[in-house]
Amino acid sequence: MIACPVCRAPGPAPFLRVNGADYWRCGVCLATVLDPAHRLSAAQERAHYLTHENDPADPRYRAFLSKLADPLLARLKPGAEGLDYGCGPGPALAAMLREAGHAVALYDPFFAPDRAPLARAYDFVACTETAEHFHAPADEFDRLGGLLRPGGWLAVMTCFQTDDARFGAWRYRADPTHVVFYRAGTLRHVAAQRGWSCEIVRKDVALMRAPG
Template sequence: MAPALAQAAAGLARGARRSKAAATGSWLSQGLGRARGGLAQGQQPSSIWAAAQSAPRWHSTASTSSVNPDEVSHFNALAADWWNPHGSSRLLHLMNPLRHDFINACLASQPDPASPPRRYLDIGCGGGIFAESAARLPSTEHVTAIDPTPSVLAVARAHARRDPALAPKLLYRRSSIEDLPVPPPDRAFDVVSLFEVIEHVDRPAAFLDRVRPFVRPGGWLVMSTIARTWTSWFTTNLVAEDILGIVPKGTHDWNKYINEDELRRFFADKGWSHPRVMGVVYVPGLGWKEVRGSEKVGNYFFAVRRDE
């Protein structure tokens, strides 16, 4: 392991030991979203699943929606800069190769890996960084990419039009998962992705239940998110947003982060199996690197396979 990675891993291990007690079953109150916010007096922490169920609803044609209007407004403001590899989405560009590595590891782990061509559904596709790269793979039949954010989706479509070869393999739709028609079983997707999505939605439990019929039996639901710990608040909210400014302010709400063990419990006995996880750390100058154990304190990938 390179010295920088070794130091990062050691630091994360120390952070995991310090934050484990606070992160298991209790955490900061709703009032601590940022360093300047402080603790809300007299307020007790509550489960992210319960908190999400009480969040304000976003009006849509569906009876309920996971879409948060504040999140839509925030990402609309970032749309123009989305494809700048040195801009506000720089960390997403750097993370994209690891997304493919994780998906490939999931597919290779099953005894009967799906044979190409594969069909993808990218939920919360943003400006299309992952969707475009997936559509370019020779093993891909088609990518359907959805997002409720109009300005961001316009950027995704405009960028894809630069390459006519993408047209038959990539379709962008402005939609939430609640408004997307469920496909017939024989047209469900081999891979459904939620990259940097689950920590931005309202009602995450209902959202994940809604996603299930879009994954074919034997297919994979893959996602990336952030653990809810003191370490992640310090790195993603205080340092990345407030001090260094490498992530736009307001991108992350620490109260909506979700721990790996919460996801494992949620998917248990619901027709999913073979959970996989990969912790990743951003190392300045080196980019995102896999660091074992870091899923307990910060960014991580998570996947489950739908039972046959």
């Protein structure tokens, strides 16, 4: 791996091999990345997502999403316009934000592939349990930044990687669609590279804000 796909720093180092799959570690942003040779095909990836039970009416799933929704809602002005980026087949977060009075567009490369919502800007972009699937994270974060109005919020929820000793047995790592793992400091670095602020509002949730 020539450059880190998260921060574009040169020379990530081999980190660990688990069940024949190689992982790399960036010495700058500390992201851990699955070697591209071990990724699923697009068809396999989509099929795996369809096994997830993300029912918008499930109160347990809503409680899980509230980890991001509650702190984001506390910062939004009434009637804000946003995008659920990577909404999946059951866009529960969008439903929750709409119920709170905000307009929310949808985009997902597999389940809401119309790219028209990517041609405008928003007061907020929510990215829940999506960033760990990014094959080109630096490019994705650049795209997300381009979707924000001045002062707009990028809300990211992904399970932070904290314990190297447990990485091999980590259930989150074992999901075959999870190809990049972030520490809290990784997302702070991503934000700093783009001139955004970054607040880790609770475990696994970062709120980044564009200047303006």
